[in-house]
Amino acid sequence: MIQIKVPARVCFFGDHQDYLSLPVIAGAINRYINLEAIPNQLNSFRLDLLDINEVVSIAIDEDGYNVKNGDFLRASLAVLKQKGLKFQQGYSIKIWGDIPVNAGLSSSSALTIAWIRFLVAIQEKPPPVSDFEIGHWAYEVEVEYFNNPGGLMDQYTIAQQDLIYIDTATGKSEVLAGNLGQLVVAESGLKKQTMSVLKNGRFYQENAIKEVQQKNPNFNILRSTLEDYERFKHLVSKEYQNHWYAAIHNYQLTKRAKKLLGEPNSNLEELATVMNAHQKNLYERIQNTPEEMHSMMQAALEAGAIGTKTIGSGGGGCMVAMVNSNTKDDVIAAFKNAGAKNAYEVTLTKKG
Structure with a gap:
């Protein structure tokens, strides 16, 4: 077998x-x-x-x-x-x-x-x-x-x-040598809209970048900085402004998270701050988070989670929360009380 x-x-x-x-x-x-x-x-x-x-x-x-x-x-x-x-x-x-x-x-x-x-x-x-x-x-x-x-x-x-x-x-x-502490995953019960969310997110972000490159051929998103957002946003059409913001800022958040997770004893409070900032961009800029899920994550934060975000393309699906041993059970209960289909602790796996 x-x-x-x-x-x-x-x-x-x-x-x-x-x-x-x-x-x-x-x-x-x-x-x-x-x-x-x-x-x-x-x-x-x-x-x-x-x-x-x-x-x-x-x-x-x-x-x-x-x-x-x-x-x-x-x-x-x-x-x-x-x-x-x-x-x-x-x-x-x-x-x-x-x-x-x-x-x-x-x-x-x-x-x-x-x-x-x-x-x-x-x-x-x-x-x-x-x-x-x-x-x-x-x-x-x-x-x-x-x-x-x-x-x-x-x-x-x-x-x-x-x-x-x-x-x-x-x-x-x-x-990465670091860790994110204890984690809870919650299932919203809302069906994901994977292809439509991915298509829109990709289309708008790529078009925003192309508009910048039309006037600045040397612009490369891989070498972008936070200052580039303000420097070039006047070149971006109104309909792509949110996604221009997300493309620049989420990249910098990921680089910051990498630095924090490069240390074996990661600063969980700082990582949670980065996670919450990332989710704010997903909710307000990429617009991939239904209001029901936003409310569930707010309830989890009020119950003691230090960081929350949607998982995957969005439009429904699951959420993750950073918790500790004192808040884990309260956060699980908060997710469920706010309408989540299920919530449970998860751990990261290792090779072998």
Whole structure:
């Protein structure tokens, strides 16, 4: 029997930045997708998706043409075949987990990575594949294969685990020595609007940057400073002003968070200040936070959380809160009393 376990992820800093080739800070958490597989005689992969009570059958010789957008299982098979992997044996597969679906913890990327790890594991002579390569293959499947909006944070974080800083311009990752203390995740119960939020966030930020570059060809967002916001904002159309602010300021917040997390004993109060500033930009500038979730996070802060923010693209889904042992239970209760579907403590996972 083949057994594979893949974690969820939380983005702590840099939301809506990776598609601008700006860095992000994210970590894998102890919520998982599980996969178990045994050989069959069907010449197909029979996937029993237990959590949604659905069965998917994929012939091992499928050609990969006309794959529907969002069918990451068949897209993974097509991409790996392009890379020279071969499939000669069918398997019966069970998949389940405790990552909430469509909630911002990247259940889809976790499933894709579990599936890719399985497809590598069943090779007659499994090739040496790094965690970085697994993450990049998943990015090819979910973003490039379908020309979808989005970045590489989810796939790279889940594949590599740890608390990592990802330079999305190069794909290089750096494990951070610091920590964020105790963490609580809350499920809002509101369905995420991933594609529409990502599309708008990317479109407006990219257009704001392009307008600046039209008059200042040497402007590079990777070399931007806070002063650049005021210096160039007169060049940005009114409809893109909020996203121009977010592009500049969230980048600086992520760099500040990296510096704080570079120390083993991170200053949690300062990190919480950065997190709250980031969420303020997501709420007011990117406008990815429904009022219901804003109210839930305010309730968590009043109950003792020191930092809160949405997770993922936004428009619904989950939230994360920085807490301590004295406030954890009160924050969990506050989230639920404010309307959250569920709330619970999570911890960051490590490789191995």
